[in-house]
Amino acid sequence: MLTLKQLHFKYPKGRPILKSVDLTFASGSIYGLFGKNGEGKSTLMKLVCGLLNPEAGYCTLYGASTHERNVRTLKDLYFIPEDFELPAVSIETYEKINSVFYPNFSTDSFYSLIEEFGLFRKQGIAKLSFGQKKKVMIAFGLATNTPLLLMDEPTNGLDIPSKSQFRKILAxxxxxxxxIIISTHQVRDLHSLIDHVVIMDNAQIIFDQPLSNVSxxxxxGRASKSEESKVLFxxxxxxxxxxxxxENQEESEVDLELLFNGVLTKREEINSIIKH
Structure with missing residues (x-):
């Protein structure tokens, strides 16, 4: 579905942000793109959308380059950035202006989500809090029904009940x-949603595995004294x-935060065990 091949990118006079990035994303999954702040997660999202052009390499969606920003390609993807500006119009007006660009947009789904988020179609967007504006963006993104949905730090600005609500809606x-590709450094917020983990570090992809392989x-869990010598991290x-x-242990729930820190510390060892 989505292919990234040998992507290289750096900002003028800056260090490389991405080096030789190869990734393939398939439909039917929610990908978690994890990394420390400043590791290039947002840049990667913008490259996928064609908002930035790579120094080398390419990104294709259904075989078509996203960097060309062709209308036939753009209608199949929607990007919710971490920071954004929305016009000073009502939620209803915003929907009417922008929904026409997405042929599979569901008006019913949009207003159902708006209502579920505790908002109203006549509300003026300018008077909403940042968290409420984020809910409008999330509702609109889901209502587009695009095959590819990208979210950059979608839980930033949401309170604890709203984060729980977001997880339920996205599931x-x-x-x-x-x-769905979700970029975040807040690993705990998404532990129940993700079924494929991608971890970035030092401008490269250092981990790319479905959760089923990890488990x-x-x-x-907590190691017994007899197991202490087998602890990886x-x-x-x-x-x-x-x-x-x-080994012979019963399957455990994957702790994404522990996995993330473990991969950063013991990358080669953990990757070797999973790929064995």
Missing amino acids: SAINEDKC DALWF TESSFGGKAILTR
């Missing part, structure tokens, strides 16, 4: 024809939880 939105190869801040090779 119901995914289907076999849709691919098949690794076990997350642990931190005191995780209350004694550790990553071990699964």
Whole structure:
């Protein structure tokens, strides 16, 4: 569906942001794009959308280059950036102006989500808080029904109840024809949604695995004394939880935050075990 091949990018007079990035995204999954602040997650999203052009390499959606910003390609993707400006119009007017660009847009779905978020179609966007504006963007993005939906730090600005609501809504939105990519450094906010993990570090992709492979190869929990020698990674801040090779253990829930920190610390070891 979406292919990134040998992408290179850096800003003028800056260090390389992306180096030789190869990724393939398939429909029917929610991808978590994780990395520390400044590691190029937002830049990668903008390259996918054609808002930035790579120094080398390419990005294609259904075989067509996204960098050309062709209308036939743009109608199949929607990007919710971390920071944005919305016009001083009502929610209803915003929908009417922008929905025409997306042939599969569902007006019913949009206003159903607006209502679920506690908003009203006649509300003026300029008077909304940042979190409420983010809800408008999320509702609109989901209502476009584009095959590819990209979200950059979508939970920023949302309070705790709204984050829970967001997870529930997004879980119901995914289907076999849709691919959702979520860029975030707030790993805990999305632990129940993600089914494929991509981790960036030092301008490169250092981990790219479906969650099923992770749970098949690794076990997350508190190691017994007899298992201490098998611990791959642990931190005191995780209350004694550790990553071990699964071996004969029962399947455990994947701790995404622990996995993220483990990969940053023991990248080669963890990748070797999963790919074995």
